[in-house]
Amino acid sequence: MEIFGIPIQAMMGQLLIGLQNGAFYAMLSLGLAVIFGLLNIINFAHGALFMMGAFGAWMCMTYLGINYWISLIAAPLAVGAIGVVVERTMLRWLYQLDHLYGLLLTFGLALIFEGLFHNQYGSSGQSYPVPELLQGSTNLGFMFLPNYRAWVVLASLVVCFGTWFVIERTKLGAYLRAGTENPRMVQAFGVNVPLMITLTYGFGVALAGFAGVLAAPIIQVTPQMGSNLIIVVFAVVVIGGMGSILGAIVTGLALGLVEGMTKVFYPEASTTVVFVIMAVVLLLRPAGLFGREK
Amino acid sequence: MTRNQAIGYGILLALLMIAPVVVYPVFVMKCLCFALFACAFNLLIGYTGLLSFGHAAFFGMAGYVTGHSIKVWGYPPEVGILAGTIVAALLGLAVGWLAIRRSGIYFAMITLALSQLVYFFCLQQSWTGAEDGLQGVPRGKLFGMISLEDPLSMYYTVLAICVFGFWLIYRTIHSPFGQILKSIRENEPRAISLGYDVDRYKLVAFVLSSMLAGLAGATKTVVFQLASLTDVHWHQSGEVVLMTLLGGLGTMLGPVVGAFTIVGLQNYLAGFGSWVTVITGLIFVVCVLAFRRGIVGEIEHRFLRK
Numbered sequence A: 001m002e003i004f005g006i007p008i009q010a011m012m013g014q015l016l017i018g019l020q021n022g023a024f025y026a027m028l029s030l031g032l033a034v035i036f037g038l039l040n041i042i043n044f045a046h047g048a049l050f051m052m053g054a055f056g057a058w059m060c061m062t063y064l065g066i067n068y069w070i071s072l073i074a075a076p077l078a079v080g081a082i083g084v085v086v087e088r089t090m091l092r093w094l095y096q097l098d099h100l101y102g103l104l105l106t107f108g109l110a111l112i113f114e115g116l117f118h119n120q121y122g123s124s125g126q127s128y129p130v131p132e133l134l135q136g137s138t139n140l141g142f143m144f145l146p147n148y149r150a151w152v153v154l155a156s157l158v159v160c161f162g163t164w165f166v167i168e169r170t171k172l173g174a175y176l177r178a179g180t181e182n183p184r185m186v187q188a189f190g191v192n193v194p195l196m197i198t199l200t201y202g203f204g205v206a207l208a209g210f211a212g213v214l215a216a217p218i219i220q221v222t223p224q225m226g227s228n229l230i231i232v233v234f235a236v237v238v239i240g241g242m243g244s245i246l247g248a249i250v251t252g253l254a255l256g257l258v259e260g261m262t263k264v265f266y267p268e269a270s271t272t273v274v275f276v277i278m279a280v281v282l283l284l285r286p287a288g289l290f291g292r293e294k
Numbered sequence B: 001m002t003r004n005q006a007i008g009y010g011i012l013l014a015l016l017m018i019a020p021v022v023v024y025p026v027f028v029m030k031c032l033c034f035a036l037f038a039c040a041f042n043l044l045i046g047y048t049g050l051l052s053f054g055h056a057a058f059f060g061m062a063g064y065v066t067g068h069s070i071k072v073w074g075y076p077p078e079v080g081i082l083a084g085t086i087v088a089a090l091l092g093l094a095v096g097w098l099a100i101r102r103s104g105i106y107f108a109m110i111t112l113a114l115s116q117l118v119y120f121f122c123l124q125q126s127w128t129g130a131e132d133g134l135q136g137v138p139r140g141k142l143f144g145m146i147s148l149e150d151p152l153s154m155y156y157t158v159l160a161i162c163v164f165g166f167w168l169i170y171r172t173i174h175s176p177f178g179q180i181l182k183s184i185r186e187n188e189p190r191a192i193s194l195g196y197d198v199d200r201y202k203l204v205a206f207v208l209s210s211m212l213a214g215l216a217g218a219t220k221t222v223v224f225q226l227a228s229l230t231d232v233h234w235h236q237s238g239e240v241v242l243m244t245l246l247g248g249l250g251t252m253l254g255p256v257v258g259a260f261t262i263v264g265l266q267n268y269l270a271g272f273g274s275w276v277t278v279i280t281g282l283i284f285v286v287c288v289l290a291f292r293r294g295i296v297g298e299i300e301h302r303f304l305r306k
Helices: A008-039 A046-064 A068-089 A099-121 A147-169 A171-181 A183-188 A193-215 A225-240 A245-265 A273-284 B003-022 B025-045 B056-071 B077-099 B104-124 B151-173 B176-186 B188-193 B198-224 B234-247 B254-272 B275-290 B294-303
Strands: A137-139 A144-146
Touching (some): A008 A046, A008 A171, A008 A193, A008 A225, A008 A245, A046 A099, A046 A193, A099 A225, A099 B104, A099 B234, A144 A147, A147 A245, A171 A183, A171 A193, A225 A273, A225 B104, A245 A273, A273 B077, A273 B104, B003 B025, B003 B151, B025 B151, B025 B198, B056 B077, B056 B104, B056 B198, B056 B234, B077 B104, B104 B234, B151 B176, B151 B198, B176 B188, B188 B198, B234 B254, B234 B294, B254 B294
Antiparallel strands (some): A137 A144
16 A cells, blocks of 8 residues: 555654654754743753753663663652752752753753763763563554554553643642742742742753653664754644743654654755744744743 | 054064964864954943843854855855855844834843744754754865865954954944944933934944954854754853853953953863863853953953043
8 A cells, every 4th residue: 555655664664763863853842842831041051951861761761770760760760860950959040040041051960961871981872672471563454553652652642631731720820820820929939939849840851851761662762862852842832832831841742743744855954844844934924932021 | 543553463463473383273263253243242232231042143144154054055265155154144134023022131131032943943954954953165266276174274254254244343333333233232211212213223233333243253153164953052142141151241342352261261170071061151150240341341440440
């Protein structure tokens, strides 16, 4: 069976890879959006923390013999803890300043993290095996579905929509949204806003760490794995606009799919298509698809 | 320009004139190219309040165009540099036209993303030599007379180009146009309500800045006879931000001081491999947390406030 002269297996395979990349974009841009909402900081270190999540899983396996499933919880917690320390010791001092300083500080942090790992492990990749339970693939009749890729998409969807649910539908989320609108008022009502900010940053970067562990078995674990990804995620964030949580998730997944399609029909453009879409969106709807003009 | 400032600039110029006698000329030329690059960048961040995180695109692209036109088309160096500068300005027009639709953090992200687009473009094109870059670009003869193979004539050519760029930036900042840019930086809504077409001023500043960044990149290609992917990579964009931040945002000489410091530091630390990245990151963090005025800004604040 063929669609536009492309065998359907090849097409579905690329679409699945696209969907899986979209899942990473969604998780990372969701983290960025949550952090930006409350801290007004664009976390440039997000890519480096994604990388540290992947390395965390690899280190758990190599040095401690801890398996994938425990790493999936432990590594994001560790990354989140690093985030909490960063927020408490550094970001805290920047809230009164121009937002750009937050970008510059986290850029510096990204360089430090990347440099340290590069120093220790070099630029060649470490490989991380697919966990036994998810090896192999399932025959869907029209294509073979690799189990691990399916798991990545599923896990990230659960995490993304879980986050959406907590923020939009629970009391905790209501505090968070109120804090985004007017932190001083929320503080006046007796909510510990500084603690909330710390935990939000910790949670946002833990999401990046989680994405990193998910990525470890499919992408080579290298110190640079996060930095190229984060620039694409920035473009995703510009396209979606950071006003809405659901918007970040949907835009991420959709752009992953578009990128996958591009790989099928015009492979030369697959690395740049997201940036081109960003340019078009800027022309037609400068605030982003789901953004609000502030 | 006050008398003291004129004397200061005079001394600096004199020092640069005699520098190649004392210091390795290629090192000073590298510093000068980056100083011009950082000054061009500072025109945006320091005087217009726009943080472009994609200036390497103009720097690197101009380098490629210059390298290609000299090496393959056989242009003389001055025409090659001019071609690189013009292409950088046109690229700046396109990028700026898109990016000024958003401000603040979004502006930084958009410029970064578009420069990544330029990076991939350079990676895929054949005329840029992809991974290898353009190597062995001949320096040629300036105006068909002066051979730039001679290190000293190369040095004074670079110095002249950089002094010209610096003068252009100085004139821009101290013109009515520059004052309007500053008013946009300080209070954009007020500038709009005073009737200024803010977007047009931003765009002109952006094109000017990318053009001068291109001039710096083009000159660097002639000096090193090389145009490579390093110059279009986002690391380079980050580096120029750091130079300006370390030297002092919004000061005339800050970017120059920052560029000399960072290039010197990299030269000194070249043997330490990836520790350079870590140290660069640390300087970033320290500058943002505790040293936001930068070297020149701090000196001005301490000693020169009336």
